[in-house]
Structure formats: structure tokens, C-alpha cells
Amino acid sequence: MRTHAQHELTKNQALVFGSLSEAGGPLTAYAILDLLREDGFRAPLQVYRALDKLVEFGIVHRLESLNAFVACSHKDCTGHGSAAFAICEKCGDVREFTPDDAVRLLKDWTESQGFALARTTIELRGTCKDCVASG
Amino acid sequence: MRTHAQHELTKNQALVFGSLSEAGGPLTAYAILDLLREDGFRAPLQVYRALDKLVEFGIVHRLESLNAFVACSHKDCTGHGSAAFAICEKCGDVREFTPDDAVRLLKDWTESQGFALARTTIELRGTCKDCVASG
DNA sequence: GCATCTATGTTATGTTGTAACACACATAGC
């Protein structure tokens, strides 16, 4: 696949990012650790250190309300705005989207308060279309 | 003070809510536990069970990105909309606000996707006005 | 009385995340 080549990931970073990409959904750090034991991972720090960098690069997002991590769903992560996530509490599916208008309003509020916004966490919990239909 | 009398809090709920109200800012569950040891608290579950109810009542909010809890800043918590939080990473101050317009846009997106929205987590990280000025 | 529901107390355990220290490897400057 060779996506995100712009970052020249290290071995551990590539393994962690690969796990998340292949999973296609959120994984906890310890779930990643278990997946990567066959690749020689032994300790949580190996995962957390890689995750820190991947989040810094913007190609992995942390889901605060799940204590989990997910690969960015954009083909090319350079320069997109703040991400938001719709999390289905039935099936665990996570949909990433970029609510620029809503973020603009939030940023307007912070500016009116003199608050220097660094980053946003927007996570929506509920039930996805498929799970609503099936039950 | 006798705010939130509508909920008839139990003894433990009242103690936990009192700690948060008096703190005037976010506290972790274990910080609350330490504050309430003199009142007979011995185990984390005593705190977590009270917090679960207080969050359910809507008079305490959980800050996912801090693993902490904060008393709702509204005088009367009945019927207000989804809350958002501006969290200063310098001084730890938390400001609660109610971004109805932004939430409306987020809800519009979920509805367009057939996603049944149950609740929102909106947490803004950055630097507050005072810390920007002093640093 | 007694069934039921909620709140509570307690012990133990599970899950998530970091501190501290050592070593390997690359590269820039001398």
C-alpha cells in the first residue's frame, strides 16, 4: 500500500500503523501489543511510543472516550481539518468526518474568550444506521 | 447551598458532589477518594458508583480527555443542551459552555447518516486567556 | 413476613499509561 510515505515511519511505527490500518477500526494499545507479539513486541511502551508519534504525524487519532486509537480514514492526511467521530455503541463501528462548520463555530467561541485553541476532541456516541435498522 | 435538590442525593452522592462543587474544577475519581477518606470512604467503587449516578442526573460531567469529573456549572441542570469544555493545558482551568449551534450542525450530520445520536463529547484543548497573557 | 430494589462496604483484580535506566544507531562537527 505505501500510504503516508511522507513520514518515513520507523519499524515499530510501521508495525503499529499497519495493525491499525488492517483492523479498519479502533484498537486499544494493549490490543495492538497482543497483535504485535509475533513481531517481537514485548512491552506497552513499544506501542505507546509509536502511537505518540503517529498521532503527532496526524495519521492516527486517539479516541478519548474509548481509550483507543484508529488510523486516519483520509487517503492523505496532510492538511485536513479537525476530525470528529461517530461511534456506534452497538457494533463499535467508528465513522470519521470533518465538521468544518461546527469547528468554526467552536473556534469562534474560543476566540471570543481569548482562548488559544490547540486541538479539538469531538466524539459522538449513539447507534449507527445499520444497528438502528436491525434492532 | 442546596442546589440540585430535585435529585435527593444519597449520602455518598452528596459527599462526592460536594467535593466537586467545592473544588470548582475537575477532579479524578481517586482525588475525590482521598478527599473523602476523612468521611469514611475506603474504596474507589464508592466514588465511581456515586459518580455514575451524578453523571446520569446530569449534574456532573465526565471529561474524557482528562479522566476526570467536574460539577456542572449551571445553577439548575434541568434541560440544558450538550455541554462543551475548554481546557487550559497550562493552568488546568476548565470552562463549560453550551455550543448549541455547533451541536446542531453535528446533529444534522448524524441525521444525514441515519446515526441516532445519544450524546456528545466536545473538549477543546489550548491555553486560556490569562495564561496566554502571562506566558 | 418476605420479595424486591437500591445503596453501600470490601476485597481482589483488570485495564490503561508512564518512569527510569540502558543500549543501539545515525549523523554532524571537529
Next chain:
DNA sequence: GCTATGTGTGTTACAACATAACATAGATGC
């Protein structure tokens, strides 16, 4: 070459956050 520096890595131990399981107590409704 060789050393200083920065980053990535490996490992042990531990801190911080949260819940399972089981027992007890009190209130309410029949």
C-alpha cells in the same frame, strides 16, 4: 577517525484509572 547529540528501541517496575464479585443494610410494596 572519534565524540557529541538526537532519536529510536528494549526492559523492568510501577502508577493511575476502573470494574467484578460477593456480602450487608435499609426502604418500599405486596
